[in-house]
Amino acid sequence: FGVDPRMERKEAFAVVFALLCGLLAVFWPSVERLSGCPYLAANPEGPGDTRNPHEASPTSRYIGYGNGVVLMAGDEGTDVASGFVVDATTGSFVSLWSPSTPPSSDDIIPDETVDLQGAIVTPGFVDAHVHFLSLGLGLLGRIIDVGDVAAGDHLAERMLSRVRSGGGPDDEDETLWAVAFGFQHDFTNASWLEAIDRPAVVFRFDSHQLLANSKALEMAGVTADTPSPDGGQIMRDASGNPTGVLCDAAMGLVTNVLPPSTDDQLREAFYAAEEHALRQGITRVGDMGRVSFDDEFASFNDVQNIYIPMPEVSAPQRVRVDAFVTLRAQRALGDLIDTLGNTFSHGRLRIGGVKTFYDGSLSSRTALFSRPYADGDGVNAGIRLVDPEAWEEQVRAADSDGMHVATHAIGNQAVDEVLDVYERLPNRHRHRIEHAQHISSLETIKRMEKAGIAGLTPNPQHWVYDRGTIPARLHVDDAKLSFPLAEFKKARVTMALASDAPVVPLDPLTALENAIDTSNPFSITPWDALHGLTRGGHILSLPGEPGERLGYIAAGWKADFVVHQARCDQQEACTLETAVQKLLASRADRVNEIKHVYIAGERIM
Secondary structure (H helix, E strand, O other), rough: OOOOOOHHHHHHHHHHHHHHHHHHHHOOOOHHHHHHHHHHHHHOOOOOOOOOOOOOOOOOOEEEEOEEEEEEOOOOEEEOOEEEEEEHHHHOOEEEEEEOOOOOOOOOOOEEEEEEOOOOEEEEEEEEEEEEHHHHHHHHOEEEOOOOOOOOHHHHHHHHHHOOOOOOOOOOOOOOOOEEEEEEOOOOOOHHHHHHOOOOOEEEEEOOEEEOOOOHHHHHHHHHHOOOOEEEEEEEEOOOOOEEEEEEEEEEEEEEHOOOOOOHHHHHHHHHHHHHHHHHHHEEEEEEOOOOOOOOHHHHHHHHHHHOOHHHHHOOOOEEEEEEEEEEHHHHHHHHHHHHHOOHHOEEEEEEEEEEOOOOOOOOOOOOOOOOOOOOOOOOOOOOOOHHHHHHHHHHHHHOOOOOEEEEEOOOOHHHHHHHHHOOOOOOOHHEEEEEEEEEHHHHHHHHHOOOOOOEEEOOHHHHHHOHHHHHOOOOHHHEOOOHHHHHHHOOOOOOOOOOOOOOOHHHHHHHHHHHOOOOOOOHHHHHHHHHHHHHHHHHOOOOOOOOOOOEEEOOOOOOOEEEEEOOOOHHHHOOOHHHHHHHHHHHHHHHEEEEEOOOOEEEE
């Protein structure tokens, strides 16, 4: 072959091998699929599924989906397609079909085709901030839902009715607790809970305040002599006696004597929450753990005892889950990752994130602001739930250990103080701020972008709950940058629009509607809102396999997608904006919003 005899033996062999590959390619066109020259088919678009999207594989099974309206398509998510092909073996998209261009001879011929019949298709929705097991416990009725009840005496009636109808503890055993969730009103005391003949607690919808009757306080040992803990408050009457209203860290005085849920109950709660999520078109959640102000290791125990063993103990999980633990448990989490790794359940479960609270909530007047609340006592500006120096030390340790830190910060002062710490961290690109509902100035948003933090999880549904409260509760200057989604977008700060369920319903279409609601001066475009509910959620989620891409419908990306009941009869004329309006209109039929849900190309529902 004209090889220079001075070349090393291995170099000569390499040349001969390359020439043989070339000759085989001439006489055996399909050799590219089978040869030892995989770089010939490398995808120039970068990491992910590196096969050429138009290259067939002898081991793959291809399914084509056509005659639809496909949103968030292409590598930038800006296209609207009419269909796509999925490699069912790898669970990835391999090609797209344009509305105006029919499939060509260069496209892969699917082994099977699905007629979408004009249905709208989106990437699977992501809710990057939920409390998944708490949501499931509520769905199972183990926590009584009182979110739709206004007056205190009606709340007591609801709880008593559920207890006596089998929706709560056995009526014959008055030592068992009645636990409810969801009240939205300001109560100065919990006297109306005395009508319940057992220990009873009701959590505020934001989980930053609870009401407890005297039997619950007695079992918890809370008296007039009990001091309010750091980061919490026991509300008292004029005589100094507890009124039954406890805020933030003080809640732990009562919750630490609540009967714990069993592992079997928590597994049942997971499957209930998972089924509910799939029915909303959600394919991935960020589980921030069960809210607990007394047991810092509850969420870690859930990871270790519920999530990781799930495929062996019960049915495999279907939804992708990023499971976070509390900041204080990060050392234990690090040891667990060193031993077992950070990915489980065939990539559906990922760990490596820690969640921490910096302040409380607006509705409970415990979110931390730079000045006192306008409708308060002139002193209360909220609660700092941590010691700032100790908290920074813990966050630094998590940063050093490779963890992803998610910090709850709602008030403008809390957001500024969290950002101050993030800016000093070497790996700040991994860390996110949860909620970030009230911002002190545009300069703060510019700092977020300059610092390069991972992003934010604002909650459009919270704006609907809070918009009636903000004018009275906040000073004008503090309210100017409340829920500033458009300003985050302008500054190119990544947003993952989240619900915080069960604080508000797990409902991505309502979040979409609220995010684009033009009555909010900071509303965003339909594309930006969809991005926040799909690709943005994946960006802020925990990392998985190197090069894995999720969130758009594009060649080489994982095939997580949702086929909606909503449809466009004239597909070529159906823009993204038109399709979004049809999605929102489809919610009139709440039972049949979602037709099918696919994760990694597999039809899950």
